[in-house]
Amino acid sequence: DIVMTQSPLSLPVTPGEPASISCRSSQSLLHSNGYNYLDWYLQKPGQSPHLLIYLGSNRASGVPDRFNGSGSGTDFTLKISRVEAEDVGVYYCMQTLETLALTFGGGTKVEIK
């Protein structure tokens, strides 16, 4: 199975400041069709996860434009341009290239300093 590794494990942030989360895969997620099969989810405290970014850099419907996904191959980044208090929670990356074994990263907990 493709192993997804996120860093950091925990990220204390200051509201209004930028934040960045890294996600690395054990195999390239770049398909021959040019898409990177990498999604980002946020699970706020006590809630179900919800989709932020799909196919590496596409913002899901209703997701604020302060969230941006980038990267290709094995290295990906989720950036929040200006963190807001409502952005706290655990962020997960997920690969969808290996369709019989979709795998999530271990998660990055974002909390306010």
Add this chain to the structure above:
Amino acid sequence: QAQLVQSGAEVKKPGASVKVSCKASGYTFNIFGISWVRQAPGQGLEWMGWISAHNHNTHYARKFQGRVTMTTETSTSTAYMELRSLTSDDTAVYYCARGRRSFTSGWPMVLWGQGTLVSVSS
């Protein structure tokens, strides 16, 4: 608006089976895929598999093959996930989630149920 409402918490003994339901509303049920994801207490997310509500094709994660069955019932717009031979390691919150585009896979997951806690204990 579109939503997925899951069945209530379950307590099971080791070796038993559990069947979790996921009732859809607010969208055309039989043209989207449904994935199942679980989360052990204090742990991360684990994808279990998905089912096409259109043609009922299923794809199970290798880890769960032989132990899980995912079904859908179009007449009631409900998806089901049955997990057999439960052990304490299966204690988790189980989520159903709908795929983003019709007639494709059960991911990316744009609509999630509220989760169902399954506790396995003797």
